[in-house]
Amino acid sequence: MEKIIRGQAYKFxxxxxxxxxxxxxYLELTEPADxxxxxxxxxxxxxxxxxxxxxxxxxGTNFGCGSSREHAAIALKSxxxxxxxxxxxxxxxxxxxxxxxxxxLVCPGIAAQVAEGDMLEVDLQTGQVTNLTSGRRFQGExxxxxxxxxxxxxxxxxLMRKMLGTGKNSPGIPTL
Amino acid sequence: xxxxxxxxxxxxxxxxxxxxxGEIVTAKVDLAEVNDLYLQVIKSFxxxxxxxxxxxxxxxxxxxxxxxxxxxQSAANQKAxxxxxxxxxxxxxxxxxxxxxxxxxxxxxxxxPGMILVATDSHTTTHGAFGxxxxxxxxxxxxxxxLTGELWFRVPEVIRINIDGQLPPGVMAKDVILYILGQxxxxxxxxxxxxxxxxxxxxLSIAGRMVLCNMAVEMGAKTTYIQPDEKTLAYVCARxxxxxxxxxxxxxxxYGAEYHFDVADLVPQVAVPHSIxxxxxxxxxxxxxxxxxxxxxxxGGRLEDIEVAARILAGKxxxxxxxxxxxxxxxxxxxxxxxxxxxxxxxxxxxxxATPGCxxxxxxxxxxxxxxxxxxxxxxxxxxxxxxxxxxKIYSASPATAAASALAGKLVDPRRYLD
Numbered sequence: 001m002e003k004i005i006r007g008q009a010y011k012f013x014x015x016x017x018x019x020x021x022x023x024x025x026y027l028e029l030t031e032p033a034d035x036x037x038x039x040x041x042x043x044x045x046x047x048x049x050x051x052x053x054x055x056x057x058x059x060g061t062n063f064g065c066g067s068s069r070e071h072a073a074i075a076l077k078s079x080x081x082x083x084x085x086x087x088x089x090x091x092x093x094x095x096x097x098x099x100x101x102x103x104x105l106v107c108p109g110i111a112a113q114v115a116e117g118d119m120l121e122v123d124l125q126t127g128q129v130t131n132l133t134s135g136r137r138f139q140g141e142x143x144x145x146x147x148x149x150x151x152x153x154x155x156x157x158x159l160m161r162k163m164l165g166t167g168k169n170s171p172g173i174p175t176l
Numbered sequence: 177x178x179x180x181x182x183x184x185x186x187x188x189x190x191x192x193x194x195x196x197x198g199e200i201v202t203a204k205v206d207l208a209e210v211n212d213l214y215l216q217v218i219k220s221f222x223x224x225x226x227x228x229x230x231x232x233x234x235x236x237x238x239x240x241x242x243x244x245x246x247x248x249q250s251a252a253n254q255k256a257x258x259x260x261x262x263x264x265x266x267x268x269x270x271x272x273x274x275x276x277x278x279x280x281x282x283x284x285x286x287x288x289p290g291m292i293l294v295a296t297d298s299h300t301t302t303h304g305a306f307g308x309x310x311x312x313x314x315x316x317x318x319x320x321x322x323l324t325g326e327l328w329f330r331v332p333e334v335i336r337i338n339i340d341g342q343l344p345p346g347v348m349a350k351d352v353i354l355y356i357l358g359q360x361x362x363x364x365x366x367x368x369x370x371x372x373x374x375x376x377x378x379x380l381s382i383a384g385r386m387v388l389c390n391m392a393v394e395m396g397a398k399t400t401y402i403q404p405d406e407k408t409l410a411y412v413c414a415r416x417x418x419x420x421x422x423x424x425x426x427x428x429x430x431y432g433a434e435y436h437f438d439v440a441d442l443v444p445q446v447a448v449p450h451s452i453x454x455x456x457x458x459x460x461x462x463x464x465x466x467x468x469x470x471x472x473x474x475x476g477g478r479l480e481d482i483e484v485a486a487r488i489l490a491g492k493x494x495x496x497x498x499x500x501x502x503x504x505x506x507x508x509x510x511x512x513x514x515x516x517x518x519x520x521x522x523x524x525x526x527x528x529x530a531t532p533g534c535x536x537x538x539x540x541x542x543x544x545x546x547x548x549x550x551x552x553x554x555x556x557x558x559x560x561x562x563x564x565x566x567x568x569k570i571y572s573a574s575p576a577t578a579a580a581s582a583l584a585g586k587l588v589d590p591r592r593y594l595d
Contacts, residue, residue: 015362015363019560024540025540028253028540030219042559065396068296068298070314090363095313095314095317100316156316160224
């Protein structure tokens with residue numbers, strides 16, 4: 001896990017639900033590359049075309065509310081979102097993203113302090129957000145050690161493999 | 177420290193004497209449910225090196241979101257799930273002839289007070305109506321349960337919502353929860369639990385209580401709780417042979433927040449596009465032309481929902497400018513509606529019926545919306561694009577408001593359509 005993440009901001013509002021992050025009509029898709037094509041399509045149909053991998057999604061409160069679909073977190077991770085900074089996150093989305101190794105940071109008041117296209121630098125260890133474009137700094141909520149450990153391991157899957165001593169995917173997977 | 181019933185459930189499943197809000201505990205899961213949107217559960221299971229499911233007796237697959245399969249891909253996903261169920265000796269498979277998981281599991285006696293139920297569906301909060309700790313997760317969390325039989329939980333603060341007053345005629349549980357959502361807004365309970373108390377809750381049927389708990393997730397809630405009473409025990413004991421102890425909150429437990437509502441004068445409510453906490457009395461938007469009415473889902477497809485629709489539409493016709501799609505929440509509900517004569521009344525009124533399941537609620541099939549269309553729906557979400565086109569508008573309302581609006585071809589207050 002990169003402890004310092006630098007990237008361009010892509011701005012969204014409050015209550016961005018998982019139908020906007022990943023519309024229900026694509027839920028039958030199962031391959032991350034296919035899923036990535038529809039990232040944030042419900043909120044902004046042009047997002048996929050204009051997004052540059054490494055970009056940081058910035059949003060208001062309750063990001064990821066609604067359905068439990070893991071597709072929402074898979075879509076953001078697979079399209080190359082490096083981090084989501086929001087004023088708050090819905091619970092299931094938060095778990096899904098951290099499980100997949102996609103970093104999230106809660107930063108109260110951030111939506112009003114970042115404009116579309118601003119360059120941000122975020123220190124995941126300390127929770128500090130620097131808007132390199134405006135030169136201003138903001139303090140986000142420090143991630144718990146539990147979450148930092150999960151992110152450092154690359155998500156829960158590598159951790160579970162280690163715990164179970166399996167080391168790699170089990171042979172069942174190619175049939176899916 | 178006095179403990180809440182939900183904390184006692186978590187403590188009992190974590191092998192602990194007590195737990196407190198904010199702690200992270202690893203708890204045994206009694207029942208893990210996977211629906212057919214989540215082939216990723218099986219993929220994650222294998223990606224984590226899984227070979228055998230730890231507790232196949234405590235796992236349920238319900239094929240409800242694509243019932244029956246509308247596309248080759250969804251059919252292939254369901255096929256892979258059936259094969260996984262067989263190969264792993266998983267005890268419960270509810271195939272496409274069953275209904276929505278949150279209706280099917282209680283009917284099948286798989287839900288009881290004091291249990292922990294985790295499912296790949298946000299509306300798993302529904303099961304607080306039975307005194308169970310039900311919570312939704314994504315695919316990889318569920319796969320972790322398949323591997324280990326456990327999951328980590330943050331012990332939530334509990335918000336108490338007390339509801340008093342006798343509901344006026346034509347006003348339903350859905351109106352109550354919409355009103356509360358409009359007042360408290362959709363992030364009031366993020367990462368928290370909601371307990372419902374009060375005389376209104378006590379007077380509600382099990383189905384009505386399920387509506388309150390179901391839509392708690394629209395306020396961000398992790399789980400819900402209604403203290404089991406005689407009604408709860410009558411429902412549960414008729415369906416399960418499971419022995420259980422009903423947990424009770426200690427006197428002196430301190431809630432994170434308390435809200436009080438009096439609903440004696442409540443009027444029918446509607447959530448207008450495109451947000452579920454954007455709630456107004458139906459009166460304020462009366463006359464809005466409606467293209468489709470949808471009565472169904474884990475929020476609004478139970479027997480009493482279909483009954484009120486039949487009462488409003490019996491002997492009449494759905495307005496010619498409007499379609500009425502009715503999808504019973506389960507096959508048991510469909511059969512009861514048939515026995516009671518509601519099916520015939522609604523069919524004769526011009527309704528379209530589809531297979532019990534989630535239907536068009538999430539925009540997958542069975543009545544999705546075209547650009548520019550307006551739908552009145554008994555489901556729980558009206559996000560842009562939820563039921564199809566992002567250019568469509570969804571009004572979330574009670575089954576009575578939905579049925580009356582189908583009759584009128586426009587949004588109307590249902591009270592003058594009920595005897």
